[in-house]
Amino acid sequence: MTTDTLNIRQMCDAFDVTPRTLRFYEAKELLFPIREGQRRLFTKRDRARLKLILRGKRFGFSLEEIRQLLDLYHMDDGQEAQLSKTYVLAERHLADMEAQKAELEEAIGELKEQMAWGAEKLAQLAKEKTAAA
Amino acid sequence: MTTDTLNIRQMCDAFDVTPRTLRFYEAKELLFPIREGQRRLFTKRDRARLKLILRGKRFGFSLEEIRQLLDLYHMDDGQEAQLSKTYVLAERHLADMEAQKAELEEAIGELKEQMAWGAEKLAQLAKEKTAAA
DNA sequence: CGTTACGTTTACGTGCGCGTCAACTTTGCT
DNA sequence: AGCAAAGTTGACGCGCACGTAAACGTAACG
Structure with a gap:
């Protein structure tokens, strides 16, 4: 041990x-x-x-936001008074994270589009170079 | 107009x-x-x-990271020299974002678990109060 | 017993992302 | 012409999240 x-x-x-x-x-x-x-x-x-x-x-x-949320993961049976308040905080936090997830998915989609455009551009350039040789 | x-x-x-x-x-x-x-x-x-x-x-x-990435969305046909370099940057960025998405999903799952635990605790407390009345 | 390694406190320094004046033009009313 | 509203350029300030250096404690090793 x-x-x-x-x-x-x-x-x-x-x-x-x-x-x-x-x-x-x-x-x-x-x-x-x-x-x-x-x-x-x-x-x-x-x-x-x-x-x-x-x-x-x-x-x-921020660290301060994180500090408040940490309590959530370390509530023992002593602090019932805070439990309800903490639960509400957690709900807001969860909503934030799901919003962030949605936005992240959108951003990933857009970035992929841009990259497809860039890849096509690169292919074109490669072709031109080959043709020039 | x-x-x-x-x-x-x-x-x-x-x-x-x-x-x-x-x-x-x-x-x-x-x-x-x-x-x-x-x-x-x-x-x-x-x-x-x-x-x-x-x-x-x-x-x-960071704003500096963002500055570098912005070029990605505003490449016109003039900067072929940078295109390849920028594309590589984009690949890394995309990988970062997808990793972040995966982690976010994990975190959401864990938070939901914690909240379920909290909800149960709250239900228990409510029950005790009712019994005491 | 000295010194080397690892840890500690205290305190000032730093980079980022702006906030907040101050002093000055420029524009648009009246 | 006069004057307020909106915008501009410095320049300093500030909170956050640490970095960094100085001075000290202490446990272990040769």
Whole structure:
């Protein structure tokens, strides 16, 4: 059994981020590594959260938005008071993501069109060069 | 026929951005409004580009990345030299977008799971309250 | 016991994407 | 002619998401 916690270096290697980034996320209350003396130890929970953080970033969400949403994935049975509020937040977030998906599909379609045009252009040019030879 | 160009105010209203943003995009060579005296007039081409800029931003691309990609949508027959290079860029961009789409779909799935869990929790709580009454 | 490696805090610096004045033209009413 | 509205060019400011350097702690190894 491998202690189930990672030190900062292992964590950085695992997710391709810098120590500064992890400390920054902790300061912003996105991660909560436990301490062994003054050193940080990142738990399974931190790894799950970091995965979601990096995903959120790729989708263009700010760290503050991400912080609020993280609660969603880590609600335990203690915080019923917040549950309803968090659920509403999640609904909005889901709507955002589905809108983004739709727009992304449209954009992919348009880009493919453009590329088809470009491919045709390139074929033409290749032909001209062959003809000139 | 309505002159086919928009002044800065009309452009701002049409896309819900500020004048500062449009001037900034021009400075960064993302837009190329023509000048009537010293005033800017935004053409159909600028409107098409701005639409793509705002879309790119929603997908989390930087303005510099967007600038490079914009050429893709505005290649005319003059720049054959760049065409091939731009095409390669487009392929990478397309791959990025499709990867993003896949990840987005996964994320949507996971979020829905979480929400189902939350919904169940909420139902439980409602039931308990009813029982207590 | 020194020094090397790894981690820590504190703090200032940086690039991006604009916001926000200030000072100045230009245009369109009245 | 006068004056407000709309637009222009600097220039500085700001929040975010870290980068980077300085100074310090500590555990391990030869």
